Amino acid sequence: MLVINNFEEYKSYVGKELGFSDWHRIDQDQIDRFADATLDHQWIHVDQERASKEGPFKVTIAHGYLTLSLIPYLWKQIADVRNLKMEINYGIENLKFGQPVLVDSDVQLIAKLKSIINLKGITKVVIEAILTIKNETKPAYVGDVVFLYHFI
Template identity: 65%
Template sequence: MIIIHNFNEYKSFEGQIIGTSPWYLIDQNQINLFADATLDHQWIHTDKQRSEDEGPFGSTIAHGYLTLSLIPFLWKQIANVRNVKMEINYGIENFKFGQAVPVNSEVRLQATVRSVNDLKGTIKVIIEARLLIRNQVKPAYIGDVIFLYQFL
């Protein structure tokens, strides 16, 4: 895990892959809980039998937004940003879903620091987030996550 204490340390990683999280298993229970939380019970996510019989993936798949919602958790496995009085998930840009994440897949986040800018004391960091699926060449998605920080 990388530890970042201030703007200059963050800036030193600009243009680099900063790290990759450990593998994380997405199981059917988590998919079902996400479906309940978001009221998105489309059968491709929640109906095991129908997904096996009729679905294009041979099983249920994780919601795309479930996989996106893992970014803060997986990011914390890569980087520990310290000396922060404020941290905000500011936005996401240019996300493309490359392939579905079948149930019981293991995924991990690969993060590249695209840019680090000081906006009058608020640090804007753009991270390229790439969600990798174990034993798959193509990532589940690629896109930019924007964080805002104010260091102590």
Template identity: 65%
Template sequence: MVIINSFEEYKAYLGKQIGKSMWHKIDQEQINRFAEATLDFQWIHVDADKALNSPFGSTIAHGYLTLSLIPYLWKQIADIRDVKMEVNYGIEKFRFNLPVRVNDEVQLRAKLISISDLRGITKVVIQADLDIMGQTKMAYTGNVVFLYHFN
């Protein structure tokens, strides 16, 4: 895990991969809980029997479930310290390339694309790539934008 204490320390990673998260298994229980939370009960996510006959051969995680894992997985990559507040500011240019099947394990890779000082607020753009264990193609790629209010 990378520890970052200031704008200057963050800036040292510009254009570089910051790191990778641990692998996280997405099981049917997590998919079902996400369906309940978002009211998205499409059968490809929650009906294991019907999904056996789908092109995927099993249920798949909601795309937005995999996106919602970014804060959890990001915290395994970087510990941003000495901040008053951290805000998820946006997502940009995301593309879903490959579905995440039930019981797949995923890992987030993060690269610092840009960093700027907005009158004391640090704005960073992180390229977020979600790998699926055993696959050459990633589940998604895109940019997440965070704002940090360092002390």
């Protein structure tokens, strides 16, 4: 895991890959719990029998927003940003979904530091986030995740 203690250390990684997370399996239970939390019970996500008969993938698929919601969890496996007063998930830019994540697939986040800027004491960081799917060549998505950090 990468340890970052301050702005200057972070800045030294511009243009470089920061690392990758462990593999995370998205199973039907996680999909169902996400559906309950978001009130999105579309059959392609939660109805295994119907998905097997009528769905284009013959299995259920994870919600796109479920895969996005994994970013903080997976990011914490890549980098430990220390000496902070505050950390804010500021946004996601230029996001493109490449392909759906089928139930029981393993996903992994790869992160690269695109840019960093000091905004009067607040550090704005843009991370290129790629969610790969095990044994697939095309990623689930690629997008720029924006974090704001207030270092001590």
